[in-house]
Amino acid sequence: xxxxxxPLARTNFIRSSSAPPPPxxxxxxxxxxxxxxxxDSIYSDINSHLKKSIPIRHPxxxxxxxxxxTFSPPKPTAAALCVAACEVVGGxxxxxxxxxxxxxxxxxxxxxxxxxxxxxxxxxxxPHRFGSNVELLTGDGIMxxxxxxxxxxxxxxxxxxxxVVVEIAQAVGGKGMVDGWSGRPSRRxxxxxxxxxxxxxxxxxxxxxxMKRFGVYVGKIQGLxxxxxxxxxxxxxxxxxWRDLALEELEYFEGKKIEQISTIVRVT
Amino acid sequence: xxxxxxPLARTNFIRSSSAPPPPxxxxxxxxxxxxxxxxDSIYSDINSHLKKSIPIRHPxxxxxxxxxxTFSPPKPTAAALCVAACEVVGGxxxxxxxxxxxxxxxxxxxxxxxxxxxxxxxxxxxPHRFGSNVELLTGDGIMxxxxxxxxxxxxxxxxxxxxVVVEIAQAVGGKGMVDGWSGRPSRRxxxxxxxxxxxxxxxxxxxxxxMKRFGVYVGKIQGLxxxxxxxxxxxxxxxxxWRDLALEELEYFEGKKIEQISTIVRVT
Numbered sequence: 001x002x003x004x005x006x007p008l009a010r011t012n013f014i015r016s017s018s019a020p021p022p023p024x025x026x027x028x029x030x031x032x033x034x035x036x037x038x039x040d041s042i043y044s045d046i047n048s049h050l051k052k053s054i055p056i057r058h059p060x061x062x063x064x065x066x067x068x069x070t071f072s073p074p075k076p077t078a079a080a081l082c083v084a085a086c087e088v089v090g091g092x093x094x095x096x097x098x099x100x101x102x103x104x105x106x107x108x109x110x111x112x113x114x115x116x117x118x119x120x121x122x123x124x125x126x127p128h129r130f131g132s133n134v135e136l137l138t139g140d141g142i143m144x145x146x147x148x149x150x151x152x153x154x155x156x157x158x159x160x161x162x163x164v165v166v167e168i169a170q171a172v173g174g175k176g177m178v179d180g181w182s183g184r185p186s187r188r189x190x191x192x193x194x195x196x197x198x199x200x201x202x203x204x205x206x207x208x209x210x211m212k213r214f215g216v217y218v219g220k221i222q223g224l225x226x227x228x229x230x231x232x233x234x235x236x237x238x239x240x241x242w243r244d245l246a247l248e249e250l251e252y253f254e255g256k257k258i259e260q261i262s263t264i265v266r267v268t
Numbered sequence: 269x270x271x272x273x274x275p276l277a278r279t280n281f282i283r284s285s286s287a288p289p290p291p292x293x294x295x296x297x298x299x300x301x302x303x304x305x306x307x308d309s310i311y312s313d314i315n316s317h318l319k320k321s322i323p324i325r326h327p328x329x330x331x332x333x334x335x336x337x338t339f340s341p342p343k344p345t346a347a348a349l350c351v352a353a354c355e356v357v358g359g360x361x362x363x364x365x366x367x368x369x370x371x372x373x374x375x376x377x378x379x380x381x382x383x384x385x386x387x388x389x390x391x392x393x394x395p396h397r398f399g400s401n402v403e404l405l406t407g408d409g410i411m412x413x414x415x416x417x418x419x420x421x422x423x424x425x426x427x428x429x430x431x432v433v434v435e436i437a438q439a440v441g442g443k444g445m446v447d448g449w450s451g452r453p454s455r456r457x458x459x460x461x462x463x464x465x466x467x468x469x470x471x472x473x474x475x476x477x478x479m480k481r482f483g484v485y486v487g488k489i490q491g492l493x494x495x496x497x498x499x500x501x502x503x504x505x506x507x508x509x510w511r512d513l514a515l516e517e518l519e520y521f522e523g524k525k526i527e528q529i530s531t532i533v534r535v536t
Contacts, residue, residue: 113408117401133385136404140381140411144441147415151433158426165419165433173412 038260042083042100043075045093049101053149065130065138066145069112076107077218077264078193084261085194085211088253091201098153099164099196105146106172107189112139143172156200164196190219210249217246218264306528310351310368311343313361317369321417333398333406334413337380344375345486345532346461352529353462353479356521359469366421367432367464373414374440375457380407411440424468432464458487478517485514486532 054070056063079100086096116135119126128135150165171192194215198208221242224235243265250258322338324331347368354364384403387394396403418433439460462483466476489510492503511533518526 110408113404117404136381136385140378140407141441143408143411144415144437147412148434148437148441151419151430151437158430162419162426162429166416169412169416169419173409173416 038084038263039080042080042093045083045097046075046079046100046104047071049097050104053101054145062138062141065134066141068129069135069138070105070108070142073108073111076104076189076193077222078107078189078215079104080193081190081215081218081261081264082193082197082200084264085197085203085215086201087197088211088256088258088261089198089201089203089207090256091197091203095156095200096197098155099150099168099200100193102146102150102168103189103193103196105142105149106168109139109143109146110172110189112142160199163199167192167196167199187219187223190222191216194218207253210252214246214249214261217242217249221246221265306352306531307348310348310361313351313365314343314347314368314372315339317365318372321369322413330406330409333402334409336397337403337406338373338376338410341376341379344372344457344461345490346375346457346483347372349458349461349483349486349529349532350465350468352532353465353471353483354469355465356479356524356526356529357466357469357471357475358524359465359471363424363468364465366423367418367436367468368461370414370418370436371457371461371464373410373417374436377407377411377414378440378457380410428467431467435460435464435467455487455491458490459484462486475521478520482514482517482529485510485517489514489533 050070054063054067056067082100082103083093083096087093112135115126115129116132116139118124119128119132119135130138146168147165150168151161153161155161156164171188191212192215195208195212198211203211221239224239224242227235246265247262250262318338322331322335324335350368350371351361351364355361380403383394383397384400384407386392387396387400387403398406414436415433418436419429421429423429424432439456459480460483463476463480466479471479489507492507492510495503514533515530518530
């Protein structure tokens, strides 16, 4: 049986270069370095764009929490998948960075309100960062700011951009809300991120669908592995099944550069 | 001095036909009936569109609160202004109804979270409708649903639609958040609504700017008159000043049908 390694397992975020190497690094150091470099370079581009877009400005009482709550949550794989998917279908990274930044902001808004629900639970013992009213209003401000960033970028053609707005709005809105209530809110964005990247990179309808399903499997695997309950053996089996299904979706892109995106469900 | 009548004063919403007539109705019955019919007909179109767009579907635990929290808040003038502004610049009502519906949803999301802040205040005595977690998540779902409705409508041309997305996102996002913190969140949408209508109706840059400023004055007047504090005399004077400035913006549209939209700051 092939061993399963998921570099992002149990973390739900792309490790930054300064973070300690993942547990499997000692056994496959070269591959890990390559993988991290790819995902790191994507996140570095997203971060640069976000930092340019969200300066700390007057009034500081509003923008300081916004800045903090945008950059402190774990980095979402969905945003990185957006850039990687764009590159697979032949697009330039620059075409996807704005949408990836918007997805990062959606994730941050969701994360902020999830945290609010946790801290507001009686006896939770989890401290508020800023007070519940500030966390509520800041989350409310971050989400539309993501849409503003996206629709106001003037980058991609308008048709594609509207499709991306719909894709993201669906993931975080009505449908996403239903998923969110089922307890795994942060996982709803992975399929969306991959689909947005494929749209912006000029993928065909079939490519967009395949990439979306790939992203959904990535999200399912990560959700499974970050879930503390259940038996380890059962989880590995299910994760392997989903990994195989994810890789099947990528087979459709034969001849294109799928090596790097496939490392997100890396098999050694 | 011209007497000042503001049909929407102290209500922040368009009265429905079944509601009692406004206090000034007895003195100017004919005008009032006409005015209400115009705004009523707009809101009837917006409501129809919203009802088609938000069916109660499975899971009811999610969509029932969404339905309730969408339709129970007072109807925002911003949504009606969107349709009226579109008609002034020569557009068809149908071009603006989707955007007006999206603005209604933004207002509902803001209203829901404002209500949450009030009810969560210790000793407020105001009951939650659904429990704070449901109100939080439902507000979070309603806002992106508005963007989905807008971007997915396929109605207006894509360029215009992206401009409207930006306009609305700015009003409810970063900038709107700053205004919201200053205590009058529901007023931030009026200028946005008027601007969106002018964009969708095919208005020029100057027409869009003028219409936006008109909407901002409408919002300021209504905010002033719904504010319980301050002296009545001072308020009337200030409201009259803003009304005159609002009407000055409309003068730019000479020769176009401004009678109906001007009734929102009605002068008899």
